[in-house]
Amino acid sequence: MSAVIGVVTFPGSLDDRDAVRAVTRSGATAVRLWHADRALHGVDAVVLPGGFSYGDYLRCGAIARFAAVMESISDAVKNGLPVLGVCNGFQILCEAHLLPGALTRNQHLHFRNRDQRLQITSVASAWTNSFAPNQEIVIPVKNGEGRFVADEKTLDQLEAEDRVVARYLGDNPNGSMHDIAGIRNEAGNVVGIMPHPEHAVEELTGPSLDGLGFFGSVLKHLAGAGVGAAR
Amino acid sequence: MARVVVDVMLKPEILDPQGQAVAGALPRLGVTGVASVRVGKRIEIEFTGEPNLEQARQIADKLLANPVIEDFTLRVEESAEASR
Numbered sequence: 001m002s003a004v005i006g007v008v009t010f011p012g013s014l015d016d017r018d019a020v021r022a023v024t025r026s027g028a029t030a031v032r033l034w035h036a037d038r039a040l041h042g043v044d045a046v047v048l049p050g051g052f053s054y055g056d057y058l059r060c061g062a063i064a065r066f067a068a069v070m071e072s073i074s075d076a077v078k079n080g081l082p083v084l085g086v087c088n089g090f091q092i093l094c095e096a097h098l099l100p101g102a103l104t105r106n107q108h109l110h111f112r113n114r115d116q117r118l119q120i121t122s123v124a125s126a127w128t129n130s131f132a133p134n135q136e137i138v139i140p141v142k143n144g145e146g147r148f149v150a151d152e153k154t155l156d157q158l159e160a161e162d163r164v165v166a167r168y169l170g171d172n173p174n175g176s177m178h179d180i181a182g183i184r185n186e187a188g189n190v191v192g193i194m195p196h197p198e199h200a201v202e203e204l205t206g207p208s209l210d211g212l213g214f215f216g217s218v219l220k221h222l223a224g225a226g227v228g229a230a231r
Numbered sequence: 232m233a234r235v236v237v238d239v240m241l242k243p244e245i246l247d248p249q250g251q252a253v254a255g256a257l258p259r260l261g262v263t264g265v266a267s268v269r270v271g272k273r274i275e276i277e278f279t280g281e282p283n284l285e286q287a288r289q290i291a292d293k294l295l296a297n298p299v300i301e302d303f304t305l306r307v308e309e310s311a312e313a314s315r
Contacts, residue, residue, distance in 0.1 A: 059297055066294075095297065102299040104241075109248050149245060149300060175246070 003222045005215075006033040006043035008073075008089075010064050014051030015086065015198060022198035023047065026215030035067040045082040045126070045218050046073055048089025050142075050196060060103060060145050061091035070096055080225075082126035082189045082218050087143055090182070090192030099183055099192045100158070101150035106143070107175025115207040116141035116195050117169040118181050122162045125184040126221040127191040127214045136169065137210035141181075141195040146174040148183070148194070158183055165191055232277055235287040237305045239296045240271035275308075282307050 005028045007019045016032070023030040031043055035053075040046070053064035064070065070092070077083055077098055085093040093099045106112060115138050120131040131137070150158070155178055158164055166182040174194070182193030197211030241247050250269040257265050274295050276287055287305055296303040 058295065062294065062297065094299070100299075102297055104245065104300060105248050107246065107248055109252055147246075151299075 002028050003044045003219055004029045004031055004042065005218070006031045006040060006046045008033045008035060008046065008048050008069055010035040010051070010053035010067060010088075010092075012052040012055055013049050013088070015049040015196065016051070018196075019047045019049040019086070019198045022201040022211060022215055025201050026212055026219060028215065028219055033069055035064070035069050038068045038072045040069070040072050040076060040081075044222050045084070046076075047198075048073075048083065048085040048092050049198070050087030050089060053088055053092065056088075056145075059091075059095065060088060061093075061095040064088075064092045065095040074098060077185075077190055080187065080189050082221060083191070084127050084197075084214060084218070085190075085192040086196055086198060087146070087194055090194055091145070093190060093192045098190050099185055100154045101148055101183070103143075103145055103194070104147045104149050105145050106147055106173070111142070111144040112146075112173040113142040114140070114173070116173060116181075118166045118195060119169050120165065120213075121167050122165045122184060124162055125165055125188040125191050125217075127184075127217050128165050130217040130220050131213050137200075137213065138208045139195045139197055139200040139211050140207065141168075141173050143174065143194055146176065146194040148176040148178075148180040150177065161186065166193055166195075233282040234275050234277045234308050235282050235284065235305055236308050237274040237276065237287065237291045237295055237303055238271060239274065239291070239301050239303045240269065241300060242302055245300045 005023045009016045020030040091103045120135045163184050165184050167179045168181050184191045197214040200206035200208050200211035247269045254268040291303045
C-alpha cells in the first residue's frame with residue numbers, strides 16, 4: 001500500500017480538495033483531516049492547504065494555530081512528521097512557531113495571482129529532495145499577504161543553514177525579503193511555501209507538472225525512512 | 232464594567248503598506264504636511280468581573296499580537312460608558 005498523506009481542512013480552507021487530488025496523482029493515498037479533530041489517523045505526512053482559515057481574522061493563520069489538530073501536528077513534527085504548508089498553511093506554520101518569520105501584506109497591497117517562476121534553492125528537505133539543485137520551476141502564486149518578513153539575524157541564519165527552499169525568479173510578487181518563496185525548518189521535515197504546488201499537477205489546469213515534485217519528494221523521503229514500502 | 236484596551240502596532244522597522252496607502256490618499260483630501268501614517272489594531276477586552284491585566288497580557292502576547300512583527304500596549308479603561 002502506498003504512503004498516506006493527510007490534508008487538513010480548516011473552516012475557510014480553499015485548496016484542500018486540490019491538495020487531495022495532488023496527493024492522489026502523486027501515487028499516495030489521501031486522508032482528510034479535520035481541524036477540530038486531534039487525531040492524525042496514522043498519516044505519514046500532512047499538508048496544510050491554502051485558503052483563508054477562520055476568515056483570516058486577526059492575522060492570517062493566527063487562530064488556526066490553536067486548532068486541535070495543530071496541537072497533534074506540532075507534537076508529531078518533533079518526531080519527524082513531514083509537513084508541507086502552502087500559502088495559508090505557510091502562514092499557519094509561522095504563527096505556530098514551527099517556522100521562523102511571518103507573512104505580511106504584499107508590499108504593493110495588490111492580490112497577485114499568476115504563474116510564477118521559482119528556483120528550488122534547497123533540496124535538503126522532505127518536500128524538495130527530488131528536485132535538481134537550483135532547478136527552475138513554474139507554479140501558480142496567489143496571495144495578498146505573502147511577503148516573508150524576518151529580522152536580519154533570522155534571515156542570515158536561514159541563508160547560512162541552507163533553509164531557503166525556493167526563491168522567486170523575475171518579478172518578486174509580494175516584496176518578500178531575499179525573494180523568499182519558501183523555507184524549511186532545521187530538520188527539513190517542515191516546509192512552508194507561498195506559491196501552490198498542488199495547482200500544478202495536471203496539464204489540463206496547471207502551468208506545468210512541477211508541483212508533483214514536492215509530493216514525489218515526500219514519497220521518496222518516506223520510502224527512505226521505510227514508510228510506504230513497509231505497508 | 233471595566234475593560235482592558237490593547238493596541239497592536241507593527242514594529243517600527245516593519246513596512247506598513249496600508250499606512251503608506253492612507254498617507255498617499257491624504258493629498259486628495261487636501262491635507263498636506265503629514266510625514267507618515269501607520270495602521271494598527273485596537274482590541275477591547277471586557278472581563279466579567281475585575282479586569283485581569285495579567286490575563287490580558289497573556290492574551291495579547293499569545294494571540295492578539297505576533298511578536299515577530301508587532302508590539303502591543305495595554306491599559307485599563309475605567310468606565311466603558313464614560314468612553315463612549
